[in-house]
Amino acid sequence: RPDRGLGAMALRKSNAPPGAARARIPRNVHWTEALSLLQSARRRSLLQSGRRDSLLAQEDYTTATILCARGSWQWALYLVREAWRSSLQPRLLGVNAVISSCSRARQWQIAISLLPSLKRAKYKPDVVSYSACISACEKCANWELALSLLWDLASAELQLDLIACNSAVSACEKGGAWWCAMELLRSAQSKTLRADTITFNAAISACGKGGGWPLMLGLLQEMQTTQVTRDLITFNAAIAAVPPEAWRVAVALLDELSSLTIEPDPITYNSVINSCPWEHGLDLLGQLQQRQLEASLIAYSSVITACGRTAAWERALHLMRVLKEEQFHLDMITYNSVISACERGDAWAHSLSMIQELKDVQLHPNLVSYNAAISGCQQPGLWQEAIALLAEIAVRGLRADLITYNSCITALEKGGQWQRAFSMLQQLREALLQEDVVTYSAAISVFSAATLWQEALGRFAELHHRGESNVISIGAAIQACMQSMQWQLGLGLLRLLQQTSLRANVIVYNEVISLCELCSQWEQTVLLFEELRDKSLEVDVLTYTTLLSACTQCTQWQKAVALAEEAAGLGLADEKLYNAAISACGEGNHWRRGLAFFHELLSSGLPVDIASCNAMIGACDRAGSWNFALAMFESASNIALQPTILTYTVAFRSCERGEQERSAVSFLKELHATALQTLKA
Secondary structure (H helix, E strand, C coil): CCHHHHHHHHHHHCCCHHHHCCCCCCCCCCCHHHHHHHHHHCCCCCCCCCCHHHHHHHHHHHHHHHHHHHHHHHHHHHHHHHHHHHCCCCCCHHHHHHHHHHHCCCCCHHHHHHHHHHHHHCCCHHHHHHHHHHHHHHCCCCCHHHHHHHHHHHCCCCCCCCHHHHHHHHHHHCHHHHHHHHHHHHHHHHCCCCCCCCHHHHHHHHHCCCEEEEEEEEHHHHHHHCCCCHHHHHHHHHHCCHHHHHHHHHHHHHHHHHHHHCCCCCCHHHHHHHHHCHHHHHHHHHHHHHHCCCHHHHHHHHHHHHHHHHCCCHHHHHHHHHHHHCCCCHHHEEEEEEEHHHHHHCCCHHHHHHHHHHHHHCCCCHHHHHHHHHHCCCCCHHHHHHHHHHHHHCCCCCCCCHHHHHHHHHHHCCCCCHHHHHHHHHHHCCCCCCCCCHHHHHHHHHHCCCCCHHHHHHHHHHHHHHCCCCHHHHHHHHHHHHHCCCHHHHHHHHHHHHCCCCCCCCCHHHHHHHHHHCCCHHHHHHHHHHHHHHHHCCCCCCHHHHHHHHHHCCCCCHHHHCCCHHHHHHHCCHHHHHHHHHHHHHCCCCHHHHHHHHHHHHHCCCCCCCHHHHHHHHHHHHHHHHHHHHHHHHHHHCCCCCCCCHHHHHHHHHHHHCCCCHHHHHHHHHHHHHHHHHHHC
């Protein structure tokens, strides 16, 4: 039974006259007074004194139930059940009021249980009964049951109304079943129901939650065509459905909203900001202030999140300082957004300082905070910080998840700590976590770093058998092939990738080309290069540099020079490519062409290092042009480059060829002085 406190108090305060029991309960009294009048009638046993009194009692129970349904679903339910126990039949109107009351209170199981009770009491549920039950399902996102009730409504040969349809569409929206929401919308229209703003709004929101945002645009257009009113809720739902990659659509919807003289609210701006790049997000924050709308913490956090997507960590930190100056109470979401921005921007020190700041302000970092900070420690030399954060997770009573372990394993692998990485893989399995493609890719890299290429390829085979291999895991497996000089296996992995729905990118091709170059398979590197261009993939400077090196090693210097000229013409040349081109010219005894490349390098503004000079000195030396070789040595000194052992070796050989004994002695003294400085350092 319900809590009788309020109702009992009303009963005690009742001063109703004896004849009041025979009068129908007024419909404009408070529900507690209705209870009082009903109880007074029962005490005088006037409710069962004849047919007329029974009819009055039925009306009074119905009225009291309707009034109680407005304030207490428990009392309304009690009255209905009490009436049934007393062989009284409250009207269907009263039972429907109870179902609606339970629906509003999110008591969907109780609301739906009244349908069979109605049938047992020989009532036939009407459209209102079903609509109220469907509404109850909508509030708890139970879309399957809502559709079942809608089917029952149709099977009972009742006329479907828009209220029931709207409730069912909303249930599908809340349950993420966007395809069902769209089907219901079309079904309603085919049954001569005119979908209204509520119907379309629910369908638009459903499309957004299910990733069907292009359909959402069609619904917006349909609303305009059929002259269904589009309100602020419509546009807010539509903008919220737009993913970050289509942010211009969100901005266009905001502009359209303004053109309809509908005033956007902070929710509108928050949704647009959430999908925009951070630069546009800042502009929208300014618009908020111009409209005298208060920029919320959510809006700022959305811009900070956008900063994280493009690694704009400095801007994220600046916005956090602005929030502090404006005396916002920063929450965990804001801190985590800043930590993520710093992580993606390789600003690991700031990520760690944010973790400490969270502790200082008594917010206590959560697992999302730690995972983002650990991900930022994946540069070589930061593995100790990652392990320290993992230990802190355990101390705080948090349970590390798969993201935590994957990030730690990657940090250890990049830090050259493959034995610790093996141990971490074992801990992951002991924690009964299901390994994903990131775990496998990290494990492949760990085995590769440990020169256990067969184990690495074994892990890749497991992943491929599960049907979960991707471009990253195949790239890691190709790296393992490099450790063992297995160029045929690497090429096979590329072909395996091409047989799947995945698309090989230039990075994968570069790895296979590098592998073939390492194994002196220059013909294969050229074939892969041509294949890469045939697939309209964008060739980068690494592709050209690797191909040049392969051609040079196999004495195909003409091909190498042609490739260097082609790369320079495309604006893809860097210092490494020029060095490879100069070396190729040296191998072909075309030191003058090499000198031209060297001058191009000097005039390009690219950094010139000792490797460039070594390549040029070597080219001159191999061509027997010892005087140019010595001149290049002097040039290296003039531009403040520190000669290496290789530089001196080639210089000595040039002195020998040119019988320049004095220069050789000078170089020897210089080399001795350099060696002493190195030892002292």
